[in-house]
Amino acid sequence: MSGVGVGIGQRPDTPGQKAVKVLWTGVWLVFLGAPVRDLLTAGHGPVALVLGWAGLAVFVVGYTLLIFRTGHGGRSEVVLGSLAALAAESTALVLAFGEAWLVLFVYVAIASGAALPPRAARWSIPAASALMAGLALAVPGSAERLVLPLLVPALLGGFAMTGVRELIRTTIALREARATVAQLAANEERLRLARDLHDLLGHSLSLITLKSELAGRMLPDHPDRAAQQVTDIEQVSRQALVDVREAVTGYRRARLATELAGARVALTAAGVSFELPSAPAPADGPPEASEEALAWALREAVTNVVRHSGARHCAVELLHRGTPDGPVLELSVRDDGSGRPGSAPGNGLTGLAERLERAGGTLETGGVRRGFLLVARVPAGPGPA
Incomplete structure (x- = not known):
């Protein structure tokens, strides 16, 4: 992933991505305002202030490192040791400075959910919350005011982070599975090509x-018999050439789904907002000749929108219509550009009209109130109206 954005399930790799995750983690440290306010206003002595600021800084660094492990592997023993150290430090700071520091246990619970596997976090989060409640009972006057306001965020925040962790793990697994499926599809296509070439050219x-x-x-x-063999060789080689050309034409045949995907990429790259339909399901799709002609029409129309129209928006619509001559598949491409397709007679649209005519279809083009409209129709198989 380029740039500095970090999506869910993506480990930060570049310095920019790591900086973004550190900043996102640091945003939530604003709720440490109670300990900071205690150090600034409670009138602690110089030694206590130094120890308090140092302890708070060590806690923040440890918490940030644990949160940063979200989505990464790691030994649970190391994570548990780090969490135990944070809990011990939080306990010492609460006992030394008072109730304002109980909020540290909310961060301990959240770090448990973020860095530990779910089975371990299921125990560590309640343990951190129970320790916080016990300390609140030990600090005079803080039990009634602080237990519930801090206990609920600790439990909810910790278990919410376990859900985030599982979401990250599932997202990573899904991306790896999609990459594997794409690789298997490519391998299958190579095998199909190898089989076709063997069947076409082997004999x-x-x-x-x-x-x-x-x-x-x-x-x-026997020169006359040798000449006959040469004639047979010529016939066989010509037929093989025809077979190869037909096979290549099949591989290179324009497909509507492919052209819709290409149109999306081209319009996005040109900065044109668009509305595109989904490709028809294979069972309901048009005959091959009709689909190929319609795919070429879409390619030509999108090319004109990108290169010549100066449009800001393009809408593509794919409809199955019934007519007196039978069902047709209608493709319309409308843009809000200058209204000029940029094609001279004999090029572009003229060639497209001829291609559609060979497939039994028609082409209509023309300027509309705002922009240009291209409508291509081809015979379609039976399908929903």
Whole structure:
């Protein structure tokens, strides 16, 4: 992921991403205002102030490091030791400075939920909350005023962080699974290509090799029979060339789903806001010739929007309509640009009209009140109206 943004489930890798996560973690430290106010206004002695500020600084650093482990692996023993150290330091600060420092246990509970696995956090969060409640009972006058206002945030915040941790883990697993599926699809496509090439060329090349050997042996004594073998070789090679061209045409055939995805990328890159439909399901899709013609129409229309129209918005609509001549699939592309498609006769739209006509479809273009409208229609198979 480029830039400095860090999404859920993404570990910060660059210095910018790490800085963003540190800042996001640091925002919540604003609730340490009670201990800071206690140090500034309670009239502690010089030694107590030094120890108090030093203890608060060590706590903040330890808490930040534990929160920063969210989404990372690590030994639970090390995390538990760090949490125990934070809890011990919080206990000492509460006993030394009073009730204002009980808020530190809220951070201990949240760090437990963020850094520990759920099974361990299930025990550590209530333990930190219970320790805070016990200290509140030990500090005179703080039990009634502080136990519930701090106990509820500690429990809710800690268990909420376990949910965030699980969400991060699930998101990472989902991204890895999607990458694996994409790799498997690419491998399957390569295998399909290898099988098709073997089926297309294996027999033809073997036959060409065999006839070439026969022609070579016949040439000195039977030139007429050798010439016949050469003629057969020419016919086989021409047929193999035709088969390869047909196969390549099938691989390169324009698909509506692919062109919709390409239109999204092109319009986004050009800074044009857009409305795009989803591709039709394969079971309800049009015949191959109609789909290919419609895909070319979408490509031509989007190219004109990006290159020539100066539009700020483009709306693409894909409809299944019933007509007296049978069902048709209608593609309309409307933009709010200058209204000029930028295509001279014989290029662009003219070629597109010819392609649609060969598929049994029609093309309508023209300027509208604000912008340009292209409507392409092709025969469609049975589907919903």
